Amino acid sequence: DQQVKQNSxxxxxxxxxxxxxxxxxxxxxFDYFLWYKKYPAEGPTFxxxxxxxKDKNEDGRFTVFLNKSAKHLxxxxxxxxxxxxxxxxxxxxxxxxxxxxxxxxxxTRLMVKP
Amino acid sequence: DSGVTQTPKHLIxxxxxxxxxxxxxxxxxxxxxxxxxxxxxxLQFLIQYYxxxxxxxxxxxxRFSAQQFPDLHSELNLSSLELGDxxxxxxxxxxxxxxxxxxxxxxxxxxxx
Numbered sequence: 001d002q003q004v005k006q007n008s009x010x011x012x013x014x015x016x017x018x019x020x021x022x023x024x025x026x027x028x029x030f031d032y033f034l035w036y037k038k039y040p041a042e043g044p045t046f047x048x049x050x051x052x053x054k055d056k057n058e059d060g061r062f063t064v065f066l067n068k069s070a071k072h073l074x075x076x077x078x079x080x081x082x083x084x085x086x087x088x089x090x091x092x093x094x095x096x097x098x099x100x101x102x103x104x105x106x107x108t109r110l111m112v113k114p
Numbered sequence: 115d116s117g118v119t120q121t122p123k124h125l126i127x128x129x130x131x132x133x134x135x136x137x138x139x140x141x142x143x144x145x146x147x148x149x150x151x152x153x154x155x156x157l158q159f160l161i162q163y164y165x166x167x168x169x170x171x172x173x174x175x176x177r178f179s180a181q182q183f184p185d186l187h188s189e190l191n192l193s194s195l196e197l198g199d200x201x202x203x204x205x206x207x208x209x210x211x212x213x214x215x216x217x218x219x220x221x222x223x224x225x226x227x
Contacts, residue, residue, distance in 0.1 A: 032213045043116060043204055043218035044157070051213060089156065093213065101147065101159040101170045102216060 003027045004092050006105035014113055019077040021108050023090035026071060030092035034102065035064060035075045038087045047088075048075070080112045117141065118219035120205050126225045132193040135222045139186055139207030145169070146188040147216055148180055151202040163188055192224070200226045 004025045013019045021035075031052035036044035050057040050064045050073070057064050063076045077084055087109050091102040117140035125133055139146050148160040159172035163182035174180075177195075182188045192199060202223050206216035 034215055036218075041220070043118070043120075043206075043220045045116065046215040046217060049213070049215055091157075100213075101162055101172055102157075103159065104149075104157040106156040 001026075002106075003030075004090060004103045004105040006088075006090060006108045008108050009106070010109040010111070012111045012113065013080050015082055016079045019075075019080045019084065019110055019112065021075040021077075021088050021090075021110065023073045023075075023105050024071060025073075025092050025103075027092070027094075027103075028071070029094045030103075032093040032100070033064070033066060033073050034091045034093070035062070036089045036091060037084075038089060038107070044089055077110075080110075082112050082114050085110055085112045116217040116219060118205060118207050118217055120203075120219035120222050122222060123220065124223050124225070126227060127195060128227050129195055129197060131195050132191065133195065133224065135190040135192070135203050135205075135224075137188045137190070137205030137207075137219060139188070139205075140217055143207035143209055143217075144186065145208045145216075146182055146186070147206040147208075148174075148188070148190050149204045149206065149218075151204065151221075152198075153201070157204060160190070195226050197226050200224055 034049040035047040038044045087107045090105045093100045119138040144165045149157040160174040162170040180190045202221045204221045206218045208214045208216045
């Protein structure tokens, strides 16, 4: 049972345009969500997170939106750059305590064309 | 550089053998997590340690075990290895309080021949 799903295995966008990556979850107990970027032969790199008490969090070119009623979150990258080409994972966690396991989606490969 | 160090980067061994993967967390981080990424699959949580004690357990096989030492480094022990254990094993660490993001090492690629 996949509790976190990224239904698009890949996405291709033009440099300078907006990239929108989507993620759906089923477990209503999740209250903390993160996006990671992964290059080949490297570990996932933390990008941005959002708590369930918010519906938007912004950091530079990256914005994460959370729609709790739809159990859906998205990552917007504006403007997209060729260096953004990577696999993006969304992840979800439960409970506000000292660290917690994360449940990951299967990833979306983003390709930004020059 | 995430500050999380994993050794070795690559490990090749045979079925039935035992291996130990090592992880040094970021300075100051009390929590260590282990994840497995098999071919074409997302990251699957295995186990978490917080300040030396087991905190959470995921889909970790009984053949696998882990521990966190007083200096906070962690080791993941995999025994009676099977072909299906071939995967990338990632370690992550976090501050250990509140909702802090986990920071990942570059992983150990385990190949079972």
